[in-house]
Amino acid sequence: ETGVTQSPTHLIKTRGQQVTLRCSSQSGHNTVSWYQQALGQGPQFIFQYYREEENGRGNFPPRFSGLQFPNYSSELNVNALELDDSALYLCASSLEQGHLWGYTFGSGTRLTVV
């Protein structure tokens, strides 16, 4: 079975632009969570999607939004990029909402905002 895959691996954007990051969940996993990891910090929870609905959100502004598709893949969209949005964005999938069964991280997308 394939693991969690994220694309692109690296990205450079200009302040004010919009970006879309993509995540394919592990086969059979219906829950996807997104995290932001700034340099020298631990990952911070952005939000979680379960069966195409947002199922919890961390302390991030509305310009961070997401989608989950019927095949459980997911997108993270960030509008009006700021320099502080530069970070590693991690996606994790799990077998079921509310549990950590098979909780697996992708290798991340490194976003640089200039």
Added chain:
Amino acid sequence: RKEVEQDPGPFNVPEGATVAFNCTYSNSASQSFFWYRQDCRKEPKLLMSVYSSGNEDGRFTAQLNRASQYISLLIRDSKLSDSATYLCVAFQGAQKLVFGQGTRLTINP
């Protein structure tokens, strides 16, 4: 105050040494606890779960003290390959992992 706090280090120790990491958490409703390992520019990977009864996996021992809201990780006979950042993690609200800042460990030959 951060929900999960760790000493950021860095810890530099010689090969073969014993290393201890400590972590505290502030949300008593946290359900489960873990240690993750993260290599440079890679994703975090689960190292081990942490239980009140303590658990051991080879050279690694983890312990949870719910009364003190304290978590520990002990690495015995450290290897060069143990060099990484170790993240203390709490599972909260049935949906999110709350990570500490991470402690960077370097094992020196």
